[in-house]
Amino acid sequence: MIAGAARLPTPRWGTVTLVSAPSLDAIVSAFAAHYGEPPAAAFHAPGRVNLIGEHTDYSNLPVLPIAIERGITVAACPAEGALVEAFSSNFEGAPALACANPSADAAIPWSPYLAGALRELADLAPSRGAKLFIDGDLPAGGGLSSSSALTVGVIAALAAAWDVRLTPEEIVRRAVIAERHAGVESGGMDQEVIVFATAGAALRIDFDPAGRRLVLVPPGLAFVAAYSGDDAPKAGSARDAYNERVVGARIATAMLADEVGLELEHPITLRQVAGVDVVDVLVDGLPERLSATEAAHGIDLDIEQLVRLTSGRFDHQLKVPVRRVARHILREAERVDQAEAALLAGDLPAFGRLLNESHDSLRGDFGCSTPALDRLCAAMRKAGAFGARLTGAGFGGYALAAAPPSAIAAVIEAAIGAAGGPAFEVHASGGLCRL
Ligand code: GLA
Secondary structure (H helix, E strand, O other): OOOOOOOOOOOOOOOOOOOOOOOHHHHHHHHHHHHOOOOOEEEEEEEEEEEEOOOOHHHOOOEEEEEEEEEEEEEEEEEOOOEEEEEEOOOOOOOEEEOOOOOOOOOOOOHHHHHHHHHHHOOOOOOOEEEEEEEEOOOOOOOOOHHHHHHHHHHHHHHHHOOOOOOHHHHHHHHHHHHHHOOOOOOOHHHHHHHHOOOOEEEEEEEOOEEEEEEEOOOOOEEEEEEOOOOOOOOOHHHHHHHHHHHHHHHHHHHHHHHHOOOOOOOOOHHHOOOOOOHHHHHHHOOOEEOHHHHHOOOOOOHHHHHOOOOOOOOOOOOEEOHHHHHHHHHHHHHHHHHHHHHHHOOHHHHHHHHHHHHHHHHHHHOOOOHHHHHHHHHHHHOOOOEEEEOOOOOOOEEEEEEOHHHHHHHHHHHHHHHOOOEEEEOOEOOOEEO
16 A cells, blocks of 8 residues: 555455545655556546436436546556556555456456456557556445446556557447456446546436537535445346346347337347337336247347347346336436436436435336345435435445535435445546546
């Protein structure tokens, strides 16, 4: 741990830990002390809190996140040879990966993100070496997008160290794919807000057609991020539960399109049927659970289009949730429009109600809340929040409360009382920046 950072129990990727953000000077000194030379470039990639639009991005439906002041800093310099070495003040282990053929070190839980980033840079800088240092104050494994901040930061810092020019759009595109190499079939929300966020505003992101617009955070609205006490690692059971729902959404799309006689384009996303005809009614008639094999039977569809995941295999016979997943996603997309309108109108109680509805839907239909998250949200609402909901993929991790500034202290206290903390205020902050 570098000078100036708070001493905490040994951090582990997948465990929530907090360290205070070090200055650029501290990063340069830590880098030089370890490698004997200064970094060529350092980037800060923020974490994110999604305000609303949860589990909509991989269906190409809109999201409304903010970047936060906590994040991950990556410093890099080029090195002789074709090895990329990394060490971190936050995460255990010091991976050294071959640039030409990076394979993650199973003993180091954050190395898949590094390997994914290297793979996505391989066409631009084949067989180049580098030294990396990773620092930050973003809790890992909690749903504040530490993995995407790491991946975006590594791609930006390595590209700069190797003198490779990447547009912000290219960084987003490569970071999305890099993260899928790590096994989660995620959408593009995290990487996009991490790169494009602006302080003081949420970012409304549309994926089809692609678009972004700033939605100012109105006066009188403040945010708290609070840990539920349950880890939500992007590996293991949470990853499998996430990927099952991605497949469930595709199965729902295929069945709904079949019912209304719509020709699907690929990739299959609920966006293609959202708002079409009576799909919002038909969704209630979908089966509760279905396997891809059962779904493909009777619909003229290649099963691989349903189960195609960027990495890993998917069990075609596995029954995945269909009806409730689709219902959540379609209704959540409508809530994003309504929440944006409420922010524009400064109607904060309406905005809060939408957050609560989103949480109810994530709990009841999508099935990614936990009792600890439910208790945490209830406590924060009772303490004066306009609304509260789980944020990020769920299955544990963090919740968000939207509250008047005068209630922030009480909301934080209630959150810590309910779940043990950490809980802290977050502000809509700027995106990726070079230090
Ligand atoms: C994770 C993924 C995102 C998004 C959220 C849920 O954070 O990385 O792409 O799907 O879950 O909204």
